[in-house]
Amino acid sequence: MNTDNKIPAQDSGADFVPAPDMTLADALTAAGDKEDAAAASAASATSAEEKRAESVASGGDAAYAITQKAIEMLRTVYDPEIPVNVYDLGLIYKIDYTPADGILHVDMTLTAPGCPAADFILEDVRQKLLSVDGPKGVDLQLVFDPVWTQDMMSEEAKLELGFL
Numbered sequence: 399m400n401t402d403n404k405i406p407a408q409d410s411g412a413d414f415v416p417a418p419d420m421t422l423a424d425a426l427t428a429a430g431d432k433e434d435a436a437a438a439s440a441a442s443a444t445s446a447e448e449k450r451a452e453s454v455a456s457g458g459d460a461a462y463a464i465t466q467k468a469i470e471m472l473r474t475v476y477d478p479e480i481p482v483n484v485y486d487l488g489l490i491y492k493i494d495y496t497p498a499d500g501i502l503h504v505d506m507t508l509t510a511p512g513c514p515a516a517d518f519i520l521e522d523v524r525q526k527l528l529s530v531d532g533p534k535g536v537d538l539q540l541v542f543d544p545v546w547t548q549d550m551m552s553e554e555a556k557l558e559l560g561f562l
Contacts, residue, residue, distance in 0.1 A: 463532075464531075467531070468502060490505075491505040491544075504536065507545075524536055524538050
């Protein structure tokens, strides 16, 4: 078994270095090792099932329910200049609730760093998230990395704005 970060490529004899975000199955497929890729894919599916079971055992269902409620509330927050909610616009980058600290952690961005409605939107998001039952508090972070693009919008948002 190869223990370094390189996967021997089947065809060329050269080593293949996978991208950091590749799954093991994708890396093995790209390196030309289809048999090992199939095994890795099956192992990954089993691993995902095990992680879900662990998540449920450690309060994952509550975290999932709170995350879904947060998404529902975020879909009621609109940029006053755009008739689409902040969630479908793709302005929400992360929603993470962990029962251990009781805090709902949310990273979001704006369509532009100099958005004139930034304070209004952020306060509306904060108030709506605070109304979700369960979390003790909200940690709302405004981030600009990655930079928001229209590709981050949902299909519904693109349709509403006439991009489709």
